[in-house]
Amino acid sequence: MPLIRNSHGKGHVRIMRVKRDSARHEVRELTVEVLLTGAFDASYTEGDNSSAIATDSVKNIINILARDNVGAENEEFVQIIARYFLDRYDHVSGVTVTATETKWARIAIDGAPHDHAFTLDGNGRPLVKLVATREASTLSSGILGFTFLKTTQSGWENFWTDEVTTLKPTADRMFATAMDAGWTWSSVPASYADANAAVFDAALKVFATTYSPGVQNTMYLMGEAVLAAVPEIAEISMACPNKHYLPIDLSPFGRAFDGQVFTPTDEPHGQIACTVGRG
Numbered sequence: 001m002p003l004i005r006n007s008h009g010k011g012h013v014r015i016m017r018v019k020r021d022s023a024r025h026e027v028r029e030l031t032v033e034v035l036l037t038g039a040f041d042a043s044y045t046e047g048d049n050s051s052a053i054a055t056d057s058v059k060n061i062i063n064i065l066a067r068d069n070v071g072a073e074n075e076e077f078v079q080i081i082a083r084y085f086l087d088r089y090d091h092v093s094g095v096t097v098t099a100t101e102t103k104w105a106r107i108a109i110d111g112a113p114h115d116h117a118f119t120l121d122g123n124g125r126p127l128v129k130l131v132a133t134r135e136a137s138t139l140s141s142g143i144l145g146f147t148f149l150k151t152t153q154s155g156w157e158n159f160w161t162d163e164v165t166t167l168k169p170t171a172d173r174m175f176a177t178a179m180d181a182g183w184t185w186s187s188v189p190a191s192y193a194d195a196n197a198a199v200f201d202a203a204l205k206v207f208a209t210t211y212s213p214g215v216q217n218t219m220y221l222m223g224e225a226v227l228a229a230v231p232e233i234a235e236i237s238m239a240c241p242n243k244h245y246l247p248i249d250l251s252p253f254g255r256a257f258d259g260q261v262f263t264p265t266d267e268p269h270g271q272i273a274c275t276v277g278r279g
Helices: 041-045 055-068 074-088 192-209 215-229
Strands: 008-019 026-038 092-102 104-109 112-120 125-132 137-150 175-185 233-241 244-247 261-265 271-277
Touching (some): 026 074, 104 192, 215 271
Antiparallel strands (some): 008 026, 104 112, 112 137, 125 137, 175 233, 244 261
């Protein structure tokens, strides 16, 4: 039976590139697939893997090239990947590189785009909820999956440690979350739309402009800011799962980690929740 065609490679390689050579950081989050064609027939028909490039090696190459080209535009980056395989491996005849981008937009603070704090483009699903009887009703507004991040000014230190603790403390990490939040109205604002916009402005200003010693403290301070900004809100509840960006260890390839290349991962994630009210 003839082997008609074949390809192999690595799919769903998630890369966050952070260009941080100045105070104004640039972020590019990609999901990359690389598929190779060439003289690989024997690995299929004869079980001879001597010419097969391990898919794990394909992943390592993507990570290395991401580290070495943190500022490259996406169109440039996929060409860099393809050239690497074609230049290095004579038996590779073709490379298909597909990269989809998760877009991030800068948070505007007092009308100015922030240097290192971002929200996800096309962000969140607004919601309203009314619980009503003939005697009373409670109206709340909120957002599901409102996603934002900052590339610095966040840490996690001095936490409880014992024999099961493996996490290392850090004073500089990425902070990313997809927040579910709801706020309960105690009175009617002049404009619900304007009041809801003020909620986001107040919360994101705290997030972007203050050092975060932990998600817990930042959430509380965001809640305080919202209640100060919108007097018609009685309380606000927030749930913030950590969206982890894990440093990629490229030390086997002679490259130190310098806060520029990460693996995005959603699971498992920390889940932190709180409610802040007026007392």
